[in-house]
Amino acid sequence: MKWYFKVIAMVALAASIVSCKKNDMKYADAEVSAVENLYAPADGKAVKLLSSSSAALYFEWESALVADGGAAQYEVVFDKSGGDFSKPLYTVTSDNNGNSNGANISHKILNQVATKAGINPGESGDVIWSVYAIRGMKRVLSKAKKVLNIKTLEGFAEIPDELFITGEATEGGTDVAASLPFKLVGNGEYEIFTKLEAGKKYIFTDRKSAEGRIFYSEDQTKIKEGETGSNSIAKTAVYRIRIDFNVAAVTYTEIKNVGVYFSPSGAVVLDLPYQGKGIWSATGIINFKQESWGRDQRYKFQMETVKAGKAETLQLGTQNGTDSPPNSSSAPSYYFVRILPNLSQWDDKWKFADAVDGHPTKIAMILQGDKDYTHTVVPN
The missing domain is CATH 2.60.40 (Immunoglobulin-like)
Structure with a gap:
């Protein structure tokens, strides 16, 4: 008889599912009223944004009414001055997952609102705000709206983690x-x-x-x-x-020339033409300078630039100070490059390997964003 009870249970379950579907078809979200009054911030309030992560501005409004006596949920919407919120600049769910008739909105978000409204960093401008009352699928925009004057941050509140x-x-x-x-x-x-x-x-x-x-x-x-x-x-x-x-600042410096600066000569002895994507390279012969104590092989790089119409010479030298030439066991960091704060003949230099002296050698400087700035020296 167990099969009989299983059949009865399956029939009861099917009937229950059908009944639920019929009830679902009759369900409709309760009517919700528009928010009548916006309390805070006051109309025309001016706020100067702060870069602190805890800085925020509190928004508050009158609760909406729901026909079945339940609670509404809310969203704060922002638009450009003169807009109608049909394409809002930004929408923020109220506190307590939308259930509160208030929202503590961070200065970071307000800076994004201002940016979308076309307000430049460090400048002031107006946006408008209002509130949606929500019940299920029903959304009703308040007829009330208020102006908020925002003085934006000089820089960006949300700095990109890549560029x-x-x-x-x-x-x-x-x-x-x-x-x-x-x-x-x-x-x-x-x-x-x-x-x-x-x-x-x-x-x-x-x-x-x-x-x-x-x-x-x-x-x-x-x-x-x-x-x-x-x-x-x-x-x-x-x-x-x-x-x-x-x-929120950008500077452009034109790179005119890059070359190998040979310290014993106090001059560039090999120009490195630009090859593309942050790489300068050339093949040439470097002759070490004979001194009473031996052959001098010290070098770094020099860059001729123009910034804001003014010519400027920069030098690039070792990131990790050294007074020895490289060998087969030298770490990659031996070749790492940094732009030096000052010009000099002898400071922050490398030493060429002995095999470079008088032989054709390919030298490349590599300044790319996804790796350490470095250079290579390959005798032929």
């Missing part, structure tokens, strides 16, 4: 997957050495995908964020581009 350059002006072209990486050189500071084509567009982005944030500069001084912005350069050249998101 790339892409576009028709760049060496990687328009394929964002082939974009070239910047190097993180400090807290919120990035740089890249790369060639740009004049009159063509390019952008900075935090992802190798179409979903990345877009950064650009209209004056090659201040960095902005926006989905439709782009950069262009007036002169085709190799540049060192530095971006500091802490102060």
Whole structure:
């Protein structure tokens, strides 16, 4: 008889499922009223944003009414001054997972709102805000709205954890997957050495995908964020581009020449033409200088640049001080490169291996964002 009870149980379960489906078809979300009053912040309130992670502004409004006596949920919406919230700049769920009629909104989020509204870093501008009351699938926008005046941060509240350059002006072209990486050189500071084509567009982005944030500069001084912005350069050249998101600043330095600086001569003895994607290289003969104590083989690199119309000479030397030539067991870090704070003839130099003396040697300097700045010396 066990089979009989199993059949009865299955029939009962099926009936229950059918009954539930019929009830579900009759279900409808309860009506919810629009929020009548927005309490805080006051209309026209001016707020100066702070970079502290704990800085926030409290928003509060009157509770909505729900026909079945239940509770509504809420979202705060922001739009440009004069907007109608049909395409809001930003939406924030209220506190307590949307169940509170208040929201503590961080200055970091308000800075993003202001950026989307076109307010430049360090400047003030107006946005408007209102509240949606929500019950299930029903969403009702309040007829009330208030103005909030925001003075944005000088820099970015949300600094990207990676940065790339892409576009028709760049060496990687328009394929964002082939974009070239910047190097993180400090807290919120990035740089890249790369060639740009004049009159063509390019952008900075935090992802190798179409979903990345877009950064650009209209004056090659201040960095902005926006989905439709782009950069262009007036002169085709190799540049060192530095971006500091802490102060929303960008600088361009044109790299005119790079060469091997031979300390005994106090001069560049081999020019290194740019090969692309942060690499300069050439093959040449370096003759060591005979001294009374032996042959002098000390060297570093020198770079001729133009920044803001002013010529400047930079030197690049050892990252880890050394007074010995390399050998087969030398660590890769022996060749690591850094831009030196001062010019000198003898400081922060390397020594060529003996095999370089008088023989054709390929020398390359590699300044790429996804690896340590370094150089190679390969005698033929």
